[in-house]
Amino acid sequence: MSHAADHSANDIVGINWGSTNFRAYRLAEDGRLVDEFTKAAGVAGLGKPGMAALIDELMARWPDVSAVYASGMVGSNIGWCEVPYVAAPAGVGDVAKGATRTFMGVVKVNIAPGVCCNREFDDGPDILRGEEIELFGFASSNPAWSGLAALPGTHTKWVRFDGGRITDFFTSMSGEMFDRLTAAGLLASIVEGEARDCAAFHDGVRAGHERRLGLGTLLFGARARVMRGRLSRADSASYLRGLLIGSEIADALAIQPGLAKASVPLIGNGTVCRLYASALSALGVESWVVDSRDACIQGFLALHKAMTSSNADVN
Template structure:
């Protein structure tokens, strides 16, 4: 009789596979990163054959890879197979139970479902897919944490976490709006340089809090400021970013007024998170940053344990 195999003692693989990028982590049983591999090969640019080939390459790179978990758009209706959303409020066990076993290429994979919610404050719907791993990673790193969490990025998520459960969230597209506005169109003509924290950025944040004018008018006002010599072209990207991030934070403060005077963790890229942290600090909210990769590794390990316990 063969002895039972304890998969919790083996290394495993976590894959964050979005619409634009593929990131894979080989993780030791204790959560230590053993190796990582990334490709600009999101599911939106790959057919089924391309996705299968990429997973076969992963298997060639890590022949004894152990269990493989994949989150993100690979489990969406444009990915390999749809893993239906779990309804919030939900905890890690709920997500683990709803994961779907499949085979991509020659590799057995568990597809991680996203989470959907109906927001308490307005009854509106929202969805996330991929961020749940980072959120549960934070819960693993800080099991005592309850409150609001932000994941700054192209589509920033503001999620409410309570006793290990994601209860509700809302999404802001301010990152994508900034990218589009500064790449083409009228405002692109006034932008010269990258956005950065500083006086112009914080002025944009301040302007967004006034509530005298809405965002559409404030954004055009950035062009008027440059044309009239009130804003240097090299600082216009920072001002625009301040308007957008500030408007997003204004929404968060309206929805969760208790955030004022409290603290919030920010999960993501350090450069973008630092701008959010600066904006929040200027508005009386303390912020601390959790590296996205650290949260991912902790989240995948927690998922691995939850799936096999």
Template sequence: MEAPVPRADDFVGINWGSTNFRAYLIGADGVAIDEYSRPSGVAKLDRAGMEDLMRAVAAHWPGLQMAYAAGMIGSNVGWQDVPYVLAPAGLAEIARGMVGTVIGGVPVRLVPGMACRRAYDGGPDILRGEEIELFGFTQLHRGWDGFVALPGTHTKWVRFSGGKVVDFFTSMSGEMYDRLTSAGLLASIVEGEAQVGDAFLEGVRLGSARQLGLGTLLFGARARVIRGALPRTESASFLRGLLIGAEIADALAIHPGLAAAQIPLIGNGPLCQLYAAALESMQVGSWYVDSRAACVAGFTALHRLEMA
């Protein structure tokens, strides 16, 4: 199917991370008209490659006038390092922190990430790209106060109040799972994909109990398979459960109020299903939010602020 030609008031929102590139052509009414994606994150491209990709976007949508780009494209490994906005902050602070540039002949507004000092321990944390989904979520659910989780490679647990991100923390459990199951000793016992079931829930229970550290529990997965206590086909589920369970235990320690919350989960469906099952097993409610819808709503809100 031939790509639509942008109208004068259409704009493009780009989520440009380390591994993937996804662009949305969005109308002034906030409806996504078309999508263009490539497995071309900034970690795979030099500056010439970034320019070539933006030229491809302009060729796909000829006449493109306005583009916003969030994610690692605005980091020190991307096109240009855009300073973080310090939380507490809302969408207006994000808009003021944008930096204009040109990539491959296309004018682009680079969206800043966010930084915070956690109230829990005074520790620093950072995010890039998730701010679009977060503020998109608050456009879809006006007046939201409380917590939001974004399961992924680096899962974010975010606290909102008064329309602003107050603080957040990040867990690398997704990256840990990817690395442990792609190389090293544990990779030799993993077969299949993680799914909700007894092995996953047992992993959640052990990971969240905090009786043993993750280093011991993770090696224990290998011992279980070798000794016949865990089928190889369920090892991925058990490992995911250990990591997600430990992460949720951290979240509950940092934010005890989570125990009584209904937590929106923004991300891809299968991973959010694992988090939802883990939370339910720990008597915490949750519900799924489509990341694409949140992303489009976030870029739309940012564009309207910019045009106001």
């Protein structure tokens, strides 16, 4: 997407490096996306030699940059090195101070810490890695915003954000549960096609949210519905997804009662976010979709600004 003439030695690199994917962005001082590079090469399948080789591959593409930042599972116990969590409430300055400067091969990389919290609701612990970059990116583009945000995905985060700081949050594994339940096991045998926004999805949302029965019972009930002809195989994925999202939103309303009167930014993949938006709307909660790529880019720029303003050695 870029030409050599667009490159500057003052450009920075931001890397969102998760368990399964590697996404890198070359960013100009003025915030422009100069170039990007993605690869299905998460830390879980690489090991340290593979991670160093991938960084070398990236730097061969972009040899002339001023600083390199990385976030996500690269800073976990399965990544390059374990970077301790920063405790909430935490702003971008706290994350900048908690970053670890290390060499990956011959490349100097600033690895961002995740954030941990003890929830106000029940004093329960929770953790996140990588999502903090998207949150700070969203906040930098919306400086007057405070409230609740959701980051739908494999492990969906529901986050309270106030005064530019992450205050507390909780995580739902409903995305991973859906993936696993529809890939193998008894429920996989009834699923045909992808989950979509339809009447069956909303039936599932209502049942999951009402919680007249536990989620385990409701999930098996999806199989019984198909076997008894009350749910088509083509709609079963939608119904299952609805059950899981509806139950998750019930948790969100219990843990963060302010959600009921909020307008919630949904930061993430458009397809999944639209399912969440539809489910929330059916339950009387307003929301809007924020592109995770844009938020991530703005987050790395905010992190770079915080680190350079604190006179940190990021080069």
